[in-house]
Structures are given as structure tokens and as C-alpha cells.
Amino acid sequence: MATLSRRDFFKGAAAIAGTPLVAGEAKQEKPKHNSLKVVHITDAHMDLSDPDSVEALKMAVSYLNKHYTDLDCVLFGGDNFNNNMKADSDDLVYKKIVEKLHCPVYHVRGNKESSPANDNRIRLEEFKKLFMSYPGMTVEGKDWAVEINGHLILGLDSCIENANYVLS
Numbered sequence: 001m002a003t004l005s006r007r008d009f010f011k012g013a014a015a016i017a018g019t020p021l022v023a024g025e026a027k028q029e030k031p032k033h034n035s036l037k038v039v040h041i042t043d044a045h046m047d048l049s050d051p052d053s054v055e056a057l058k059m060a061v062s063y064l065n066k067h068y069t070d071l072d073c074v075l076f077g078g079d080n081f082n083n084n085m086k087a088d089s090d091d092l093v094y095k096k097i098v099e100k101l102h103c104p105v106y107h108v109r110g111n112k113e114s115s116p117a118n119d120n121r122i123r124l125e126e127f128k129k130l131f132m133s134y135p136g137m138t139v140e141g142k143d144w145a146v147e148i149n150g151h152l153i154l155g156l157d158s159c160i161e162n163a164n165y166v167l168s
Contacts, residue, residue, distance in 0.1 A: 036151045037070055042077030045112065046097075048090050053082075057097050064101060071103045072148050075155075078110025095130055106146060106155055107131040114159040 041060065047053045064074065081094040091113075098105050109127050124142060132155075138145045142157035 034150055036149055037068070037072050038075060038153075039064060039068065039071060040075045040077055043079045043110070044076065045079055045082050046090070046094050047082040047084065048093060049084070054093070054097075057094070061097055061100050069102065071101075073104040073106055073146075073153070074098070074101055075153070076105065076107045078108045078157075078159075079112040080107060080110065081112065083112050091126075091130060104134060104146075104148075106134065106137070106144070106153065108155045109142070109157045109159055111159055114157075 044057055044060075045053060046057045064071065076098065080098075081090045083090055107127075109124070109131075113127055114124070128139060132139050132144050134146070136146050142159070144155040146153050146155075
């Protein structure tokens with residue numbers, strides 16, 4: 001697979017977003033509505049050593065499922081879990097909780113996921129396998145794109161491997 005620069009990825013995504021996809025003489029069907037209802041959550045910092053943070057994430061999922069039944073998606077913008085537990089227990093618990101949402105869920109990796117304080121970090125390929133393999137998602141390097149109701153959503157990962165974590 002050819003590699004693309006970040007700039008080329010964005011130019012391609014913009015070109016695709018602006019180009020109607022029509023086969024032959026058939027007309028493109030318009031979406032039922034052209035609105036986009038999104039909730040963006042960032043820096044949740046779910047931490048298995050802090051039961052309150054786990055409960056808070058569960059409550060957020062429950063609240064959204066109950067009160068926002070017409071969401072098109074939920075975007076998690078990084079530092080979703082603290083990634084400070086042995087093996088992959090925290091990322092799997094986080095994933096199990098957020099996938100109870102009634103709508104698609106998309107994730108951007110933050111420095112907590114890419115360069116935590118321990119040696120058990122989730123590698124980019126592991127993160128992609130767990131959180132960037134959803135239907136309709138196009139993945140290029142660390143970034144992704146998905147189209148919902150005619151709107152293009154880009155997930156941009158600006159993490160620098162092994163350089164983002166600041167020890168206090």
C-alpha cells in the first residue's frame with residue numbers, strides 16, 4: 001500500500017467529500033436528514049485503580065442512551081483511559097463500556113494511549129485493531145475518516161510516539 005503524507009490524506013478526504021458518488025445514470029439518494037448529532041467526549045481518563053472514574057464513564061453511557069436516542073455518533077477525543085494497568089485490561093474495559101452506546105463510537109488516540117508512564121502501552125497497531133476498525137471507516141496511518149449523513153468526520157492523531165508523556 002502506498003504511503004500518503006498527512007497533507008495528501010486531507011486533500012484526498014476533501015476531494016472525496018466534495019465529489020458526489022453516482023453510478024451511471026442513477027441519481028444519488030439523499031440522506032433522510034442532513035443534520036449531524038454528535039457528542040464529543042475527551043479526556044475521560046478512565047482508570048481501573050479509580051472506581052469513580054469507571055462509574056462516571058458507565059453513567060455517561062447510560063445517560064446518553066436514555067436522553068439522546070437520536071445521536072449519529074459519539075466521538076472520544078483522546079486520553080480516554082489512563083492505560084496504567086498491566087497488559088490490556090484498561091483498554092478492554094473501556095471498550096466494553098463505550099460499545100454499549102446505541103450509536104457508532106469513534107476514537108482518537110491521546111498521549112495516555114500512545115505513551116503512558118509504564119511499559120505496557122497500547123501500540124498504534126493494537127489501538128487501530130481495537131478502536132479503528134469500524135464499518136465505513138477509512139484509515140490512513142494514525143488518522144481516520146468516516147462519512148455520516150453526508151458529513152465527513154476526520155479523526156486526527158497528533159501524538160508523537162514515546163514523546164508525549166510528561167512525568168510529574
